[in-house]
Amino acid sequence: MKKIILKSLLLVTISLGITSCINDDSYSTPTNTLETFELTTTTTVAAVNDDATTTPVEYTADDIIEAYVTSSDESGTFYKSISFQTIPADGSAPIGFSVPIDVTTLYGEGFTPGRKVYIKLKGLYTAEVFGSLQIGSLFEGGIGRISVFEYKNHLFPSATIVDEDTFVRTLTLAEAYTNANQNTLVELDEVQFTDSSINDGTNNRTYYDVDSGGGATNHLLTALTGGTQRIIRFSSFAIFTGNEVAQGSGKIRGVLSKFNSDFQFIVRYESDIKLNNPRVDVYPAIVGNANVFSASLNEPFTSYNTTNQTNFPKYINDAAKGSRYWQLKSFSSNKYIEMSSFNGSGSPGIPANTLFFVPVDFTAASTFTFKEEIRFNAGLALKVYYVKSENYTPGQQVNMSLFTNITSGFTGISYPAIGSSENAFNSAGIYEIPPTLTGTGYFVFEYIGTTTVTTTVQIDDIVIN
Helix, strand or coil, X not given: CCEEEEEECCCCCCCCCCCCCCCCCCCCCCCCEEEEEECCCCCXXXXXXXXXXXXXXXXXXXXEEEEEECCXXXXXXXXXXXXXXXXXXXXXXXXXXXXXXXXXXXXXXXCCCCEEEEEECCCCEEEEECCEEEEEEEECCEEECECCCCHHHCEEEEEEECCHHHCCEEECHHHHCCHHHECCEEEEXXXXXXXHHHECCCCECECCCCCCCCCEEEEEEEECCCCCCEEEEEECCCCCCCCECCCCEEEEEEEEEEECCEEEEECCCHHHEEEEECCCCCCCCEECXXXXXXXXXXXXXXXXXXXXXXXXXXXXXXXXXXXXXXXXXXXXXXXXXXXXXXCCCCCCCCCEEEEEEEEEECCCCCEEEEEEEEECCCCCCEEEEEEEHHHCCCCCCCCHHHCEECHHHCCCCCCCCCCCCCCCCEEEEEEECCCCCCCEEEEEEEEEECCCCCCEEEEEEEEEC
């Protein structure tokens, strides 16, 4: 039995877009009378999900399921697709799925977060796509969009709207990015955008500024405790696309999706981004416990025994931007420190600004030298500075404007041809400490890497006389 309820909606004009493909559709102001329905379900989402395989199968039984909308295309972050989830009464995990529909402004048709929707399955196709249930029409052997002429024969919005705050789940970044959470409403807790998503080294970044493919930008999120960084995706058609990326930490609400093997978190509105707490240094400086401002030093790194070691008692190792630190390496019994943004063949590099601080008594010291070896050259990646103690507190935020760049004083620093490597350590030259430089401070090696500059820099035999 079907009960029809009429309810007037006042809808606003808005520009809409996409999350993973560019479109040329025209949008108009949706003004209509929403027709709502009360139907009787005959099966469950769980049953349909259990039967789904990676091969699309036509649903022939005259069954009806119910689920609740989690997505919204009102701000242009979703495009021609609706995400749904169940709301189990027993506290068990919800089941999410998606329904692609060849219609824009679906929010104007009543498909808004929290609304219960009935779906008549007969004549539609079901399949597991990228690890999650998808229900739609058959298109070129896969699940395609339901036609604008057909979708109202299958999807029936009800008058029931559940406050999303009552069913959203708060998860950590590590917990959230799994197939089981796809298309469900999730609030990521204790997260922030990575350093590379905040600033590209020159300018503050916006939500859409680089096409990562499909007309959208993939930014990266990190948990405040570190760990694997995860994709959050912003369409070029989102109405807030030109706003600067939020710099704080906190919570982000949205819907998890997946394309091929890449999980992608998608917000519905800019207000889903609730990064209202101060930004956290996820990869803080590793301050050695034996820092001494000395007039002499001879460091061949032979006293260290742990491969990939990042904690050096006499020095400070700071991943000022990014997650990578200078590491102890060994080759042919020779030990040295190394830094690289390389992330595997064919993959973009990991943006990084990583600093290695060597304490020094400028007043008593006269010269500073070291050896370098540049490998897999992909661009200039090493700078050398000094900074006085009053301009840097170990472990605290770095202000590079207070550092003095002395790279040009090392005339022996050389780079091989692009793509080539040096095969031996070379003297970088000798830096004469000017008599006007007094007091204590640090010599600093800075590695600068980007998605394309992935040069490997190796440092050995640091000497202060």
